[in-house]
Amino acid sequence: MLIQPGMSQPSTHANALQAADHAVKGDDLLPESLHRFLACATPEAWLQWALENPETLLIDHAQCEKKAASTAMSLLYRYVDQPLLLSKMSQLAREELLHFEQVVGLMEARGVAYQHLTASRYAEGLRRHLRSNDPERLIDVLIIGALIEARSCERFACLIPYLDEELAKFYRTLVKSEGRHFEDYLLLARQQTSDSIDERIAFFVAREAELITSPDTAFRFHSGVPA
Numbered sequence: 001m002l003i004q005p006g007m008s009q010p011s012t013h014a015n016a017l018q019a020a021d022h023a024v025k026g027d028d029l030l031p032e033s034l035h036r037f038l039a040c041a042t043p044e045a046w047l048q049w050a051l052e053n054p055e056t057l058l059i060d061h062a063q064c065e066k067k068a069a070s071t072a073m074s075l076l077y078r079y080v081d082q083p084l085l086l087s088k089m090s091q092l093a094r095e096e097l098l099h100f101e102q103v104v105g106l107m108e109a110r111g112v113a114y115q116h117l118t119a120s121r122y123a124e125g126l127r128r129h130l131r132s133n134d135p136e137r138l139i140d141v142l143i144i145g146a147l148i149e150a151r152s153c154e155r156f157a158c159l160i161p162y163l164d165e166e167l168a169k170f171y172r173t174l175v176k177s178e179g180r181h182f183e184d185y186l187l188l189a190r191q192q193t194s195d196s197i198d199e200r201i202a203f204f205v206a207r208e209a210e211l212i213t214s215p216d217t218a219f220r221f222h223s224g225v226p227a
C-alpha cells in the first residue's frame, strides 16, 4: 500500500489530498539551499497523479536510481583527470545503486512487477540544451545533475506525508542523500571555471520549471502535470 489505509482516495475528489497522521511534514526536511535553487514547487496535480499511480511511481523511481548511477559512472570514465569529481561520483554511483536495490526490494515485497517503462521527457528536455564542447558541456551536465537531484529530493519530501510508514521512512533517508548529491553536483559545476556560472544555472532552472509545470502525457517520477 502506497497510501495509508483510511486516507481519502485522490482520484475521486479533486482536492482530497490528506496527510497521514504519522507523517513528519516532508518539506521540513529540505535544505534551505534547495528551496532557493528550484524555481517552483511540485504542483499539487502531480502529487494527485502520483498517488493514483503508486506502482508506476515505484518502478520509475527504480529506473531513476539506476540512471543516476549510470550518469555518475559515465562521468567517472570521461573525466579521469579530476580527483574530486572521481571521488564524489564514485560515492554517488554506489549510493544510487544501493537506493536502486532498496526500491526493487520494496517492489518485490509489495508484489509490484518490474516492467520496462519509457523514459519521461524530463532529462532529455534538459539535455537537449547541452553545449557541445568541454568545459561548457561538463558544466551543463553537472548543472542538470544538480537539478535532477534537487527535484527528486523535493518530490520525495512532497510525497512523504501521504505515504505509508515504511515508504515514508525510506523516502526520508533519500531526501538526505539526494540533497547531498544536489550540493555535490553544484560544487563540481562551479569548480570547472573561475567565471560565474550563475547565468547558466538560471537558464537550466527556468527550463526545468517549464518541464515541471507544463502538461505531460505519461505519469513518471519527473513528469509535468496531467495533460
Ligand SMILES: [Fe+2]
Residues within 6 Å of the ligand: 065, 068, 095, 096, 099, 174, 178
Ligand atoms: Fe538516489
Ligand SMILES: [Fe+2]
Residues within 6 Å of the ligand: 068, 096, 149, 177, 178, 181
Ligand atoms: Fe541522488
